[in-house]
Amino acid sequence: MTQPFHHTPVLLGESLRALDLRSGGAYLDGTVGGGGHSLGILQALQGQCALTCLDRDQEALEAARARLARYPQVRFVHGNFHQAQALLPGQRFDGILLDLGVSSHQLDQPHRGFSYHEEAPLDMRMDQEGGPTAADWLNTAPEGEIAGALRDYADERWAVRIARIILEMRAQRPLETTQDLVRAVDRAIPRAVRRREEGHPARRTFQAVRIAVNDEIAPLRAALTGLLGMLTPGGRLVVITFHSIEDRVVKRAFNSFRNPCVCPVDAPLCVCGRQPLASLPRGYPVSPGEEELRTNPRARSARLRVAQKL
Numbered sequence: 603m604t605q606p607f608h609h610t611p612v613l614l615g616e617s618l619r620a621l622d623l624r625s626g627g628a629y630l631d632g633t634v635g636g637g638g639h640s641l642g643i644l645q646a647l648q649g650q651c652a653l654t655c656l657d658r659d660q661e662a663l664e665a666a667r668a669r670l671a672r673y674p675q676v677r678f679v680h681g682n683f684h685q686a687q688a689l690l691p692g693q694r695f696d697g698i699l700l701d702l703g704v705s706s707h708q709l710d711q712p713h714r715g716f717s718y719h720e721e722a723p724l725d726m727r728m729d730q731e732g733g734p735t736a737a738d739w740l741n742t743a744p745e746g747e748i749a750g751a752l753r754d755y756a757d758e759r760w761a762v763r764i765a766r767i768i769l770e771m772r773a774q775r776p777l778e779t780t781q782d783l784v785r786a787v788d789r790a791i792p793r794a795v796r797r798r799e800e801g802h803p804a805r806r807t808f809q810a811v812r813i814a815v816n817d818e819i820a821p822l823r824a825a826l827t828g829l830l831g832m833l834t835p836g837g838r839l840v841v842i843t844f845h846s847i848e849d850r851v852v853k854r855a856f857n858s859f860r861n862p863c864v865c866p867v868d869a870p871l872c873v874c875g876r877q878p879l880a881s882l883p884r885g886y887p888v889s890p891g892e893e894e895l896r897t898n899p900r901a902r903s904a905r906l907r908v909a910q911k912l
């Protein structure tokens with residue numbers, strides 16, 4: 603059953619400041635979710651802007667469409683921001699916002715399979731219209747690929763054991779539900795460790811599987827380069843991340859926009875001739891303050907970075 607959309611926008615005031623909003627500007631919210639940040643943009647500019655809202659999740663897009671219905675200038679596009687240039691050919695924006703990861707709504711919808719608390723089909727796709735589900739991936743991927751994802755996307759120390767147990771389980775019968783995956787984690791992590799740890803033992807595994815199934819990391823850097831290319835000069839690309847792997851990709855991409863030189867570090871002069879594409883405004887990255895963390899614990903690991911196109 604689909605429930606009403608609830609998601610508290612993270613770092614809202616900071617995002618609006620970072621976008622350096624201007625009346626009459628054109629903006630892209632590349633991860634509109636429930637429309638919290640988009641609504642903030644529209645309210646801050648009293649509707650005096652063009653806003654394009656993108657999400658790969660149709661349910662999110664419908665929720666945002668309903669929430670922003672009183673702003674006829676908003677355009678909604680279903681798709682992946684990794685393909686923004688193809689989805690929005692020739693379009694230019696004065697600011698682009700990405701608030702990465704999943705929404706609270708997606709996590710709280712049992713039928714989506716993102717939550718280890720609920721028994722549900724092992725799906726976890728943000729875009730339900732295509733691509734392999736978590737069950738498809740876990741039932742076919744090689745052991746090393748699963749272990750690698752658990753290690754790289756969630757720092758899971760028991761990655762190898764969890765992957766091995768998944769392969770043992772699927773040799774008996776395919777994994778089908780979220781609780782099949784929870785059982786694999788329970789079997790792999792010793793009981794004493796599970797008791798000692800804070801939080802649910804399957805939390806990291808679910809995060810890693812979600813990132814793998816939705817291919818969230820590998821195309822991110824190229825996507826950021828493409829989005830920078832869609833900005834008008836002086837336009838800003840604002841990205842909120844929720845874990846260190848994602849943040850590292852954004853940080854490295856932004857640093858390379860500021861300094862794309864590929865000459866050896868000991869070269870006396872730059873001979874590659876690559877010119878900076880962006881500056882990095884002072885005062886960033888920013889993280890949520892205590893006040894926001896009190897009311898929205900989900901914001902705990904959020905980090906916001908900004909690049910400004912030259």
Ligand SMILES: C[S@@+](CC[C@H](N)C(=O)[O-])C[C@H]1O[C@@H](n2cnc3c(N)ncnc32)[C@H](O)[C@@H]1O
Pocket residue numbers: 609610611612632633634635636637638639640656657658659662681682683684701702703704705706728
């Ligand atoms: C953290 S939520 C955004 C919440 C939103 N800022 C708000 O205030 O309601 C992230 C959203 O981004 C979407 N998303 C994640 N990766 C995406 C991608 N590569 N392309 C398009 N949408 C994506 C998810 O489906 C989800 O709805």
